Amino acid sequence: MSWYTTRMIITYYGKQFMRVQFGDTVLAFNPISKDSKESVxxxxxxxxxxxLDHPDYAGVESVTYNGKEPFTITGPGEYEVDGVYIKGYAVPTTCDGRERLNIVYIVALEQMTLVYLGALHSGELSQELKEALDEVDVLFVPVGGGEVLPPDEAQxxxxxxxxxxxIPMDGDEKNMKQxxxxxxxxxxxxxxxxxxxxxxxxxxEGEVIVLKKA
Structure with a gap:
């Protein structure tokens, strides 16, 4: 089957938890942990x-299921897993009132480029990261404000x-509307x-898709 016509299916599970399936390959971004207040x-x-190492984002046990144990990436660097090419870039963020590092992921999957911003706090990116983000097919961006990007900065x-x-994520109804x-x-x-x-x-160019929580 041609990669040009193969379907990518994206499902949203709340907060920043995304499931991306392309063919037989399933990726999970920021799975919610059983220790989170959010539903799992x-x-x-x-x-x-x-x-980010936080119960809202680091529940790898939630996607270790039905005989599958995922290859897990939690830091910056370059990775290649079963034909999926991933680059992670560490950027400063704030979580629970403390300065932390958030990993922005660029995922190349069968000629499609996904960019997952995670718990990004500021739209000011390093020159290195800006140069790496030269072509973005699908962007996952937080819009919730507080310790992640507010709606206006996200846009x-x-x-x-x-x-x-x-694809906006991690925002309530008010944030999404804005x-x-x-x-x-x-x-x-x-x-x-x-x-x-x-x-x-x-x-x-900039087509917005809003996903319901599964």
Missing amino acids: SRFGADIALVS KLANKLGARIV FLKEAGAEGVKSVDKATLKKKDIDGK
């Missing part, structure tokens, strides 16, 4: 990517990065899952 969903993943950054598809207003996408309705193909993404 479980499934088996091939690769787990954790931006400015998404626009600056030239993302073809933008983000959609900033993006000029107030009419966008939330969907259960995002189903994307490379051939459908090419040519898009």
Whole structure:
């Protein structure tokens, strides 16, 4: 099957917990831990990517399931796992009132580039990271304010990065509405899952997809 027409299916499980399936490969981003106050969903993943060591984001046990134990990435560096190419960049953030390091992930998967910003606190990125983000097919961006990006900064950054598809996360209804207003996408309705193909993404500019919590 051609990568150009293979479907990528993205499902949202609350906070910043994303499941991305491409063919037989399943990636989990910032899975919620059983120690979090948030509700936990479980499934088996091939690769787990954790931006920050916190119960809301580091529940690798939640995606160790049904005979699958994921290859787990929790820090900066370059990785290659079963044809998936991943680069992690450490950026300063704030969590529970303390300065921490958040990992931004760039994932190259069958000619599609996913950028996962994780618990990003500021839209001011290092020159090295800005140069690495030269082409973004799908951007996962926090919009909740507080210790992550507020909606207006999240939209400015998404626009600056030239993302073809933008998926907001980690925001309540008020934050989401403000983000959609900033993006000029107030009419966008939330969907259960995002189903994307490379051939459908090419040519898009800043299209926002809002995912319902599964």
